[in-house]
Amino acid sequence: MSTNDTSPIPGFDAREASKLFFRGGHTGWLGLKFSGQGDNWVELELPWRADLLGQDDREVLASGPIVSLMDMASGMSIWQTRRTFAPVATLDLRVDYQRPARERSAVWGRVECYRTTRSAAFVRGIAHDGDVDDPVAHVAGVFMTIAFDPRRVKQPIQSGEVPIKAGTDDA
């Protein structure tokens, strides 16, 4: 465990986890970066990039990568809130776009997990391009926990679905 851990959360640290999560795969390809965290929220940055545009003639990030940004920030806000990393599956994710992001601007996604139960987690958040009071989009989602599915106990755990418990869950 890191000795200069600035997070109030002992078991999951979004800043540290980001180094691992964003090394490859879809989120690595997008270039997602850690931006901030709190007790029950995580903020990630989607840097502007020319090949992530929604239209050829406007230098504005497409809405697709913003969904990816919000999906990832949602999952991480759940781990942050639960203080542990256990796989979750997105059941439903809704994104309402208020306006296009500014040209050549990065977009930040800040998502809070406002409620967890044994089997579900509920999130809400905003995407913004620099000013949290003037969001680009609002998001709401519901996630299902994979680790707590009792039917899985008797099954061999599939590759990539190993429930990792980081640190001691002394909450």
Add this chain to the structure above:
Amino acid sequence: MPDSSKDLEEQQLDLPPYARALGIAITELEDGVPVLSVEFGQSVEGRPQHYHGGATAGLLENAGYAALRARLIADGREARLKPVNITVQYLSAGKACPSFAKGRITRLGRRNANITVEAWQDDRDRPIATAIMNILMA
């Protein structure tokens, strides 16, 4: 038949930069509606050997836009599309194989369109995700 609809190759060029970067392509036209596909690879991978939910959403969203663009072209209409919202339902995990998606226009008005999209893998009758999109046209 009037030359009102573009062929597959022409529509391919209309896919936005994000779709092309992710590896999304139009595989065929079904009654003029594009079927989009993406191969499994690093750019779409979430947890090992599975699609990231965001990548699946990207495929769905692009299929929705492609369906709308194809219809507008066929109708001889020109419009700038503005996304209003998208709601994605994830039905099962996207496995490490190609994914497909096709949109259906459930309502097309003068200023707005409501589109339902389905994504599937090897079994078209078992979609892995669906989406509903509202798009404004200016």
